[in-house]
Amino acid sequence: MSKKLNQMEKENNRRSFLKGCGLATIPLILPTVGLTATSLANASTVRSVSKEQAVNFIFDGLAFSPDEYLDKLIEITKQSTIEPDFYGQEGSIRLLEENFAKITGKEKAVYLPTGTMANQVAIKLLNGMNTKVIVPENSHIFRDEADAAQSVHSKRLVPIGKGEPYFSLNDLKDKINYTNESEVFKSGLGTVVIESPVRRADGVAVPVESIKEISAYCKQHGYKMHLDGARLHLAAAYTGVSISAYASYFDTVYISLYKYLNATGGAILCGDAKMIDQVAHQVKILGGTVYQNWSSSAMALHYLKGFKERWKKVRTVSDKLINALNKLEGIQIKSIKNGTNIYDLSLGKEVNLKTLAIYLYENHNIWLGRANDKGIVKFTINESILSRDIHTIIAAWEAGVQKARG
Numbered sequence: 585m586s587k588k589l590n591q592m593e594k595e596n597n598r599r600s601f602l603k604g605c606g607l608a609t610i611p612l613i614l615p616t617v618g619l620t621a622t623s624l625a626n627a628s629t630v631r632s633v634s635k636e637q638a639v640n641f642i643f644d645g646l647a648f649s650p651d652e653y654l655d656k657l658i659e660i661t662k663q664s665t666i667e668p669d670f671y672g673q674e675g676s677i678r679l680l681e682e683n684f685a686k687i688t689g690k691e692k693a694v695y696l697p698t699g700t701m702a703n704q705v706a707i708k709l710l711n712g713m714n715t716k717v718i719v720p721e722n723s724h725i726f727r728d729e730a731d732a733a734q735s736v737h738s739k740r741l742v743p744i745g746k747g748e749p750y751f752s753l754n755d756l757k758d759k760i761n762y763t764n765e766s767e768v769f770k771s772g773l774g775t776v777v778i779e780s781p782v783r784r785a786d787g788v789a790v791p792v793e794s795i796k797e798i799s800a801y802c803k804q805h806g807y808k809m810h811l812d813g814a815r816l817h818l819a820a821a822y823t824g825v826s827i828s829a830y831a832s833y834f835d836t837v838y839i840s841l842y843k844y845l846n847a848t849g850g851a852i853l854c855g856d857a858k859m860i861d862q863v864a865h866q867v868k869i870l871g872g873t874v875y876q877n878w879s880s881s882a883m884a885l886h887y888l889k890g891f892k893e894r895w896k897k898v899r900t901v902s903d904k905l906i907n908a909l910n911k912l913e914g915i916q917i918k919s920i921k922n923g924t925n926i927y928d929l930s931l932g933k934e935v936n937l938k939t940l941a942i943y944l945y946e947n948h949n950i951w952l953g954r955a956n957d958k959g960i961v962k963f964t965i966n967e968s969i970l971s972r973d974i975h976t977i978i979a980a981w982e983a984g985v986q987k988a989r990g
């Protein structure tokens with residue numbers, strides 16, 4: 585009986601893996617977007633096939649299952665008792681906020697239930713009575729926040745840099761001139777937004793020199809600046825520019841708690857005290873004041889500690905891995921210009937992706953994502969590669985490629 589159940593569970597895992605990793609018939613992901621909402625929902629049902637932690641090349645983070653998440657929380661609270669928060673006050677939330685204020689070099693930090701809310705509240709408060717906010721055309725704020733700025737906060741988002749991973753100072757000047765010269769009934773521009781790393785551009789980090797120029801110009805002209813830094817730690821890990829150096833160019837900075845800090849959700853917004861002190865009221869108005877969030881804040885706090893050192897290791901180990909994989913015939917992994925943790929993986933015609941992915945999953949609990957319409961797999965590096973000896977991961981790939989070859 586238990587053997588049968590075991591077999592059924594294995595089969596379920598296999599099916600959800602196939603769905604989640606796009607090796608079945610669900611629509612292909614967009615090349616520059618990463619996983620779509622639908623495929624992401626499928627992917628989050630992927631389960632480890634063994635007790636050994638999965639090594640995943642799909643997500644920014646560890647992609648814990650509920651069981652693994654609970655185990656981790658127990659481990660964390662055994663090390664140091666998790667203190668509960670109360671409507672966003674005290675407990676592990678306070679510790680998290682203090683840590684983020686320190687890391688970003690800002691006066692204060694505040695917890696919000698989502699990054700979407702952090703972005704929207706930030707631009708609303710920064711903008712004051714001004715109506716216009718300049719945003720990257722490919723940004724989460726412009727493309728993925730359900731027109732919240734227009735429909736909830738009466739702000740008009742003006743997109744810039746269409747088709748580019750990020751915009752330049754000249755693009756910004758042109759856009760400002762265009763709106764100044766072409767609009768008869770003028771309304772003010774209050775805020776300029778930058779997103780970095782850019783989710784819709786495979787995690788490209790906006791060069792700090794470009795941010796610096798734009799920031800100086802905005803300061804000179806009285807425009808506020810907001811950074812959607814959902815994955816800002818990844819930018820820091822790959823460019824060597826510190827979080828506080830990035831943050832110094834902005835009035836407010838949002839950082840995600842779940843992209844790579846492994847919480848189930850949540851966001852932090854940092855800025856000066858005058859600004860951050862207004863946020864809790866805005867969150868309440870929007871219905872976002874949650875009774876307790878310690879399960880997210882304690883997890884994020886845990887992974888925040890030692891992040892820099894761990895990612896130094898991740899980089900060394902992943903360089904080794906990529907080097908070794910590139911020596912296998914039929915495998916090519918290339919970095920992306922100004923990229924962070926996402927690489928382009930392409931397979932020679934003789935290597936079958938589906939066979940390789942299934943082999944890696946079933947035999948080694950290694951997860952590989954689907955190919956886009958150009959045949960490229962967005963090969964994503966995260967901390968999960970530290971959970972095993974790198975030589976065992978390389979050996980698994982060697983065997984997998986051998987099996988997947990024609």
Ligand SMILES: Cc1ncc(COP(=O)(O)O)c(C=O)c1O
Nearest residue numbers: 698699700701724783812814850
């Ligand atoms: C760049 C960026 N900003 C903001 C968000 C929104 O975060 P949340 O899902 O917490 O609303 C995301 C989420 O995917 C994102 O990738």
